Amino acid sequence: MVRANRRLLRARYGRYEGGPDPLAAPVDLTEALDAIGEDVMAGSSPERAMREFLRRGGSDRAGLDDLARRVAERRRDLTRKHNLDGTLQQVKELLEKAVLAERKQLARDTEMDDGDRMLAEMQLDALPASPAAAVSELGAYDWKSSEARADFEKIKDLLGREMLDQRFAGMKDALENATDEDRAAITEMMTDLNALLDAHTRGEDTPEQFDEFMRKHGDYFPDNPTTIDELLDSLARRAAAAQRMRNSMSQEQRDELDALAQQAFGSPELMQSLSQLDGTLRALRPGENWGGSEQMDGEQGLGLGDGTGVFQDIAELDALSDQLSQSYEGSRMDDLDLDALSRQLGDEAAVDARTLQQLEKALRDSGTLKRGSDGQLKLTPKAMRQLGKALLRDVASRMSGRQGNRDLRQAGAAGERSGATREWAFGDTEAWDVTRTITNALTRTAGEGGDTTAGIRIEIGDVEVQETEARTQACVALLVDTSFSMAMDGRWVPMKRTALALHSLITSRFRGDDLQLIAFGRHAEVMDIEQLTGLDAQYDKGTNLHHALLLANRHFRKHPNAQPVLLVVTDGEPTSHLEASGDVFFSYPPHPVTVAVAVRELDNSMRLGAQTTFFRLGEDPGLARFIDSMAKRVGGTVVAPELDDLGAAVVSSYLSSRRSGGSGGAGEDFDGMFGRGWGRWG
Structure with missing residues (x-):
């Protein structure tokens, strides 16, 4: 028992993630129905009026237009904030650092032959301005400085990690300080992946082959695909984003990166495997956007992996924009990808969108709107009654604008008694219900601790009058x-x-x-x-x-x-x-x-x-x-x-x-x- 209590004390509570919040208040349709009714009376169809309200939102909730505006702002921020020089700039910085360290070593090394020193300095002085060409020339250079050699090796390591990160999200960080064993594991994974996709292209793959691949290499796929099609979809989206990033670069940037890519991990075979993977994904998923591009002219440079992630974000934002527009045939609020909305705009935006989804469902399922014989939504008699009650409340507030005025819902001042009573209000001329009035006074006096045997005092709040119904139809x-x-x-x-x-x-x-x-x-x-x-x-x-x-x-x-x-x-x-x-x-x-x-x-x-x-x-x-x-x-x-x-x-x-x-x-x-x-x- 003590052990169980300790477990209870260690319990932690987090956000509910099993679907709609079971403790959330039900959706209030009053505001929506008022707005829809107003638009319908102005000439809109109920369907159009409902969609207009969902676009505008309510007094205390964002609508589709506001969410779409925030999506557009985030997309604009991504394109204005970044440029695509990140990897090239990192390569330049590492290259300059390596060359500087090498020059310092040459100057300090007094035992080095003057001819060899002069030849090495001439090689460094003659390096081309192109980072790719410089890296290529230095590939066979005999480094005198161990620090310079380490910085130069970082270039190859960086390029390999970036190239892989373009196709497999998170690979850049996972392979930092990678060993030869890590690189061999990557090579094996790429070989097995291409073999699996080749078999799938020929229609010869089996579920067992996919399961075996995931058993061996599943750590490289954190989204944990359960079928080969899910794997293909994930890889193709990422590869298409990488291609759009490439399309957005200048020709000079593309040429530099293509030349540098051959130095990745010091293994041209890696680029061949990646190229084979890209070709297979293009063939199997031609519907992905392989041809798009963006104008990226911000100040913050993006590496190849991070840039691909940004282009994936842009694609996701474009999809959200389409979903939020609700302008395509058969569009429904259920089309909204709440997970994507949460990723891009935060949990609050997803909550707003979920509320709008619930509101649309409630309007369709509550008997407020119905599908007519012509296929169009129409206001039901129930909706008309609700609208009428809302308008009547507005009329009552206008007619009872001053303190003491009567409520419309109360019965008239003349006619036959209905048998019902109500509290007296200023202006009433109906007869008092004496029994109810005295009972109210007694109950109040007793509740206040007074002595009812000594008599009671009737107050205004005790008085009830007899409701009447007008005699004339x-x-x-x-x-x-x-x-x-x-x-x-x-x-x-x-x-x-x-x-x-x-x-x-x-x-x-x-x-x-x-x-x-x-x-x-x-x-x-x-x-x-x-x-x-x-x-x-x-x-x-x-x-x-x-x-x-x-x-x-x-x-x-x-x-x-x-x-x-x-x-x-x-x-x-x-x-x-x-x-x-x-x-x-x-x-x-x-x-x-x-x-x-x-x-x-x-x-x-x-x-x-x-x-x-x-x-x-x-x-x-x-x-x-x-x-x-x-x-x-x-x-x-x-x-x-x-x-x-x-x-x-x-x-x-x-x-x-x-x-x-x-x-x-x-x-x-x-x-x-x-x-x-x-x-x-x-």
Whole structure:
């Protein structure tokens, strides 16, 4: 038992790496749905709107565009920071160091024959400027300085390690201070690798042959490939990056390195094996980018191995850029390589990307979006309800902007008791529920340690009132202008938001009421809420109020026992009407007949008992005079809200008309319902 406890004390905890964090909070779809709904109402398809939100990101999370920007910045930093002279500069430095040490030794060696000293100095003086040519000439030089000989041997060692590091990542460090035995092991590995790949090219390799190769040489492959194809993919990516690095060099740099390469490890056979490997990889993986190049003009020199790693990073960044663009056919957030993103931008970027993946999956799987018969994503009724609730909350905040104003979700001030109670709020006129109020006071007093036998004191927080339901069923027609000017002047989305908010209120809180949405442009049409919110901007000229009123009056006649409520949102005078033949007549300026038939249908609405409110958008004086005269004719109300307040204005007018039950104007009971000092919309 003691031993087990000690093991527990030695336990260490690290980052969870078994998939998505099981303790992470669920993805919140509220912000995403609001943004998607806004774009859909502005004319975007749900698919495009979802992708746009994923690109922008949320208020507290990075989007694809931000991640793509960071990928582009890192790529730009890599190309601007580095140049490709690293190995050549190292060779030059080692060469200069060796020659200097040799000159010092020649000057100090008093026992050396003067003729030999002079000949050696002449050889050193005559070295060509080309490092490759100088190294070649010094290959047979009889070094007098052991320090100089060691530095010169480092050149061959460096070249061999760099050449191998280009094909096998990490080989440069692994082979530092390599022995002859190490070099022999490398030669054996290269021989076995080329034999394995040759057999694979001929289709004669076996899994056992691959397993045997990995058993002998697996230490050279830290990514631990499990099949020959994985091995090929890894080698080909690295070799293609090395080739792109070579392509990016100047011809002079390539010539120097080609000449120096023959000195690598003092073994021309190594270069032959590497050349054979490159040829095989090109043949087996022609789809890799073997022909690309980059402009590398920074100050920090790159060796061949490190440079190949940088070119691999650039290739990985290019792949990430494509994945983050999501612009190709069938693209999904699951395409993102989170491991690559973590390597290039850090763990935080990978967390942001994983959150976006989860968000996309949640949107597709939560019933928010569905695939229609045409293959396109569509907002589901569930999504419409969520959007409507969000818009209704916004309307409530606008209508309850002052302390003490009532919440939209609470029941009306008049009508039959619903049996439910709620806490009293400023402005309430409902009867108290005495039993609940006294019980609350007793409970509070006892909880505070007071003596309930000596009497209790009722406080405001104890009071509960009886909720009521309005006695009158309403028959509501919301007429929304969908003419050219509504789209042109930026009123399209506020109009849709208003319709959705009113629809959500009626379907969730006043299910006994019957709402009909009527869109009128050149002609009018009854629409369900999904059709209206997804409606593209209409650019046909015409405002057919006559046709819309015809449809509204038909709706009212179908519900003779309900209170008709007529709500008209428009930004223009009627310019078209429906003729007896069913054709649409259009004229601008408005034709007298168009105005006359619209007025006639409005009179019919009045005779049906409709309470009418016009919501005038825009500041056109002619429109204002026309709307005012229409409203005065039928005893209606005119509201001229700002666009942001349109939804609140329509909802408050509906509630006011509903609660007044036919007794008085649209705004008569407003202050009693929402508190005094609300002010005027217009």
